[in-house]
Amino acid sequence: MALAAPQARAWRTRRGPRTALFLRVGRTPRTPRTATVLTGAGLVLLPWVVVLAKTMPQTSEVSNWSTAWIGLDLMLAAGLTGTGALLRRHDPRASPVAAATAALLVMDAWFDVTTSAGTGGQGTALLLAAGAELPLAVACAAVAVRRPR
Known part of the structure; x- marks a missing residue:
């Protein structure tokens, strides 16, 4: 010290x-x-x-499935709300919050679409990804790369 x-x-x-x-x-x-x-770490x-591609089962029963998705949606709500609030105040901390939120939105779209493949919900997942999640991710990425004034 x-x-x-x-x-x-x-x-x-x-x-x-x-x-x-x-x-x-x-x-x-x-x-x-x-x-x-x-x-x-990325190369490793x-x-x-x-290894995962060769050993993972194609299907699996998951416990706490709803908790995982609710938690992700709560993180998205916090990220979007936080980005908007910080942006409104012209706070430079909006950039890192927006970057994290963009990453979460892309991840949410990816998992929604891939986990709904072959089910009746696949159309809805694709519609939400293309119409909401990915456009919001692009908007957040645009906020993230802007230089704060």
Whole structure:
């Protein structure tokens, strides 16, 4: 903790870009290490997908199915409402909330369509994906990439 205190004071007293301050106090940014870890994790996941494709059963009975879907829809409601509220206030935090919400919307559309394949609800799932979830995901992605003012 004693080592963190001088750095914390340096953050408050020095002006300028944070990366320059990191270099001045002898620390390097962790971006290259984080990038390597994330890239490696993504590459390691590819063989795992092949294993899953070969070993997963085509059908399965799932417990707590309704809880999972209700939870996802509650997260979507929170993300959409939060994005809208933050956007209305011109809050820069709208961008990361919008990005997470866009990802959830795409995921929701994907699972709705794939889990309804071959059932009577497939048409509804496709209609909701094309007419609501994916357009909302595009709108959220547009908010996420905008630079806050």
